[in-house]
Amino acid sequence: xxxxxxxxxxxxxxxxxxxxxxxxxxxxxxxxxxxxxxxxxxxxxxxxxxxxxxxxxxxxxxxxxxxxxxxxxxxxxxxxxxxxxxxxxxxxxxxxxxxxxxxxxxxxxxxxxxxxxxxxxxxxxxxxxxxxxxxxxxxxxxxxxxxxxxxxxxxxxxxxxxxxxxxxxxxxxxxxxxxxxxxxxxxxxxxxxxxxxxxxxxxxxxxxxxxxxxxxxxxxxxxxxxxxxxxxxxxxxxxxxxxxxxxxxxxxxxxxxxxxxxxxxxxxxx
Amino acid sequence: xxxxxxxxxxxxxxxxxxxxxxxxxxxxxxxxxxxxxxxxxxxxxxxxxxxxxxxxxxxxxxxxxxxxxxxxxxxxxxxxxxxxxxxxxxxxxxxxxxxxxxxxxxxxxxxxxxxxxxxxxxxxxxxxxxxxxxxxxxxxxxxxxxxxxxxxxxxxxxxxxxxxxxxxxxxxxxxxxxxxxxxxxxxxxxxxxxxxxxxxxxxxxxxxxxxxxxxxxxxxxxxxxxxxxxxxxxxxxxxxxxxxxxxxxxxxxxxxxxxxxxxxxxxxxxxxxxxxxxxxxxxxxxxxxxxxxxxxxxxxxxxxxxxxxxxxxxxxxxxxxxxxxxxxxxxxxxxxxxxxxxxxxxxxxxxxxxxxxxxxxxxxxxxxxxxxxxxxxxxxxxxxxxxxxxxxxxxxxxxxxxxxxxxxxxxxxxxxxxxxxxxx
Numbered sequence: 001x002x003x004x005x006x007x008x009x010x011x012x013x014x015x016x017x018x019x020x021x022x023x024x025x026x027x028x029x030x031x032x033x034x035x036x037x038x039x040x041x042x043x044x045x046x047x048x049x050x051x052x053x054x055x056x057x058x059x060x061x062x063x064x065x066x067x068x069x070x071x072x073x074x075x076x077x078x079x080x081x082x083x084x085x086x087x088x089x090x091x092x093x094x095x096x097x098x099x100x101x102x103x104x105x106x107x108x109x110x111x112x113x114x115x116x117x118x119x120x121x122x123x124x125x126x127x128x129x130x131x132x133x134x135x136x137x138x139x140x141x142x143x144x145x146x147x148x149x150x151x152x153x154x155x156x157x158x159x160x161x162x163x164x165x166x167x168x169x170x171x172x173x174x175x176x177x178x179x180x181x182x183x184x185x186x187x188x189x190x191x192x193x194x195x196x197x198x199x200x201x202x203x204x205x206x207x208x209x210x211x212x213x214x215x216x217x218x219x220x221x222x223x224x225x226x227x228x229x230x231x232x233x234x235x236x237x238x239x240x241x242x243x244x245x246x247x248x249x250x251x252x253x254x255x256x257x258x259x260x261x262x263x264x265x266x267x268x269x270x
Numbered sequence: 271x272x273x274x275x276x277x278x279x280x281x282x283x284x285x286x287x288x289x290x291x292x293x294x295x296x297x298x299x300x301x302x303x304x305x306x307x308x309x310x311x312x313x314x315x316x317x318x319x320x321x322x323x324x325x326x327x328x329x330x331x332x333x334x335x336x337x338x339x340x341x342x343x344x345x346x347x348x349x350x351x352x353x354x355x356x357x358x359x360x361x362x363x364x365x366x367x368x369x370x371x372x373x374x375x376x377x378x379x380x381x382x383x384x385x386x387x388x389x390x391x392x393x394x395x396x397x398x399x400x401x402x403x404x405x406x407x408x409x410x411x412x413x414x415x416x417x418x419x420x421x422x423x424x425x426x427x428x429x430x431x432x433x434x435x436x437x438x439x440x441x442x443x444x445x446x447x448x449x450x451x452x453x454x455x456x457x458x459x460x461x462x463x464x465x466x467x468x469x470x471x472x473x474x475x476x477x478x479x480x481x482x483x484x485x486x487x488x489x490x491x492x493x494x495x496x497x498x499x500x501x502x503x504x505x506x507x508x509x510x511x512x513x514x515x516x517x518x519x520x521x522x523x524x525x526x527x528x529x530x531x532x533x534x535x536x537x538x539x540x541x542x543x544x545x546x547x548x549x550x551x552x553x554x555x556x557x558x559x560x561x562x563x564x565x566x567x568x569x570x571x572x573x574x575x576x577x578x579x580x581x582x583x584x585x586x587x588x589x590x591x592x593x594x595x596x597x598x599x600x601x602x603x604x605x606x607x608x609x610x611x612x613x614x615x616x617x618x619x620x621x622x623x624x625x626x627x628x629x630x631x632x633x634x635x636x637x638x639x640x641x642x643x644x645x646x647x648x649x650x651x652x653x654x655x656x657x658x659x660x661x662x663x664x665x666x667x668x669x670x671x672x673x674x675x676x677x678x679x680x681x682x683x684x685x686x687x688x689x690x691x692x693x694x
Contacts, residue, residue, distance in 0.1 A: 060491070104550060104597065105596045158590075162463045166470065188651030190648045218526065248670075251677060252674060253675065253676065254678070
């Protein structure tokens with residue numbers, strides 16, 4: 001256990017030293033509350049409200065709306081999306097669902113968590129969870145593994161009696177990640193994270209500079225400490241420590257064959 | 271109730287102020303530029319039919335609630351938003367259905383807002399006539415024509431359309447299909463099930479939202495929010511028209527595009543990708559009408575010779591607004607540098623398997639949104655593990671064992687060599 005802790009500390013120190021300069025994340029569009037968390041949700045992929053991991057986004061909406069948020073997730077993170085919907089005082093049974101899509105708008109599977117839940121007529125709220133797979137730095141183009149980039153969350157009622165259409169509801173969304181670390185480190189890296197419209201971004205930035213205005217982008221948020229450069233993982237520490245231990249063991253093995261001091265068969269004074 | 275109302279209003283004002291603050295500055299800065307974006311336009315479409323006299327919103331009449339809400343909304347409207355007001359059923363009180371169904375008038379033209387004038391105009395309204403939702407939507411869409419800013423119609427009604435056979439849902443779909451990027455949001459005042467269904471159908475047809483309203487503060491908050499939403503800067507897609515074969519397809523660059531795809535149709539687009547670049551494409555097909563429950567979308571990247579490179583597919587079941595999928599195609603770097611053209615044309619084919627519910631019109635086609643990004647290619651992976659590095663106790667054990675054995679071997683070797691040297 002101690003070794004793990006020591007390794008962890010070493011990893012942290014190295015990680016801090018090696019972390020790329022943090023880029024300022026651009027502000028999220030949409031109204032925000034006191035703590036900067038958005039208080040509104042988008043209504044399509046294009047208008048999805050951007051949130052950061054660890055923020056609790058809220059939105060007032062009506063039953064039947066499709067609510068969209070987007071958040072950035074980097075390699076070696078395993079994001080968990082939690083949503084809570086407060087239902088009106090009187091309602092019939094409703095089924096709510098969260099779906100998570102990656103930057104290419106491909107639906108991402110939830111490993112576990114209640115992605116769909118039916119709220120009975122007497123329940124005041126419904127809570128949904130989706131634990132995504134670990135984000136990998138690289139995958140084959142034919143696979144739909146989660147890759148670093150933007151993720152979209154869609155929250156909606158999938159089964160709704162007509163009488164409940166349009167009734168006011170309150171939604172709350174929070175995304176947190178577990179850092180899986182080097183266990184999920186893979187070879188290879190994307191040149192650009194899977195952020196929609198990233199190829200148009202440079203163009204938009206040029207225009208920004210020209211006109212001094214803020215051109216809208218599809219997704220602008222980055223993880224807190226920027227997109228990881230892709231080469232660092234705690235595998236370096238494990239391998240280096242392994243190499244050092246192997247060297248020590250080698251010296252130990254060598255010493256063993258020599259015995260202690262001079263060989264016994266050599267007469268004194270030889 | 272009063273505290274709740276006040277806090278809601280407070281939040282509302284805060285929202286409006288924040289949004290105004292966020293948005294007003296860039297828009298103001300861009301206003302001088304001829305290339306800047308056009309102002310967002312909002313048209314409020316208010317039902318002034320006879321039923322608005324009903325006194326069931328917080329003890330006051332629906333009309334009074336709407337008037338009060340409008341006054342508050344006019345005060346909170348961000349200054350860059352061009353706001354207009356249109357009424358339906360405000361003027362003709364007679365029984366002639368034909369006349370009643372033509373009764374829609376522009377109360378305040380869409381343009382820079384003069385609050386006092388707009389409020390004075392709202393104050394003159396008295397509940398009068400029919401509910402011609404379909405024809406008024408058409409007129410309201412005409413009011414918003416021109417400019418490339420975002421456009422929104424907010425329809426507030428307390429009764430379903432009384433001017434059949436013109437189905438307001440179909441009207442909304444046709445307006446959306448004109449490709450002028452218009453969204454219709456609907457609000458039902460104390461709605462019954464039939465009105466809810468109709469208004470949510472109208473909203474669904476254009477990607478808008480529907481809300482049912484039973485209190486005056488809800489009405490104010492919702493309209494305010496919708497107006498603020500219009501002011502938010504969003505990327506506006508470019509309209510394109512895919513072909514039915516790759517050879518005739520339009521060539522797209524990185525960007526966001528919209529198109530319409532009819533049932534049973536294939537849409538083709540072309541993208542040029544250089545060696546060492548990666549093509550990323552995602553497509554969303556919107557379900558803008560009542561659909562049968564099972565559906566799917568397929569996006570394929572195909573070479574000009576017809577070989578499929580990669581595909582993205584999605585299938586779904588039940589209620590949905592869009593079905594989307596995407597694909598990546600990294601084109602490898604070329605080893606040899608002969609005179610071949612560096613760019614490869616990749617054909618993108620989009621198909622969907624939505625089917626319209628019974629009795630639902632199949633034209634116009636479904637809205638399709640296509641994102642194309644051409645970026646630098648990824649660094650390939652030569653090993654599963656990151657740089658071939660290992661981790662874990664098995665790795666440490668193996669290394670230690672190997673080191674120990676190597677040490678032993680080395681020790682024995684040197685002892686043997688020493689012994690050989692001594693005997694000679």
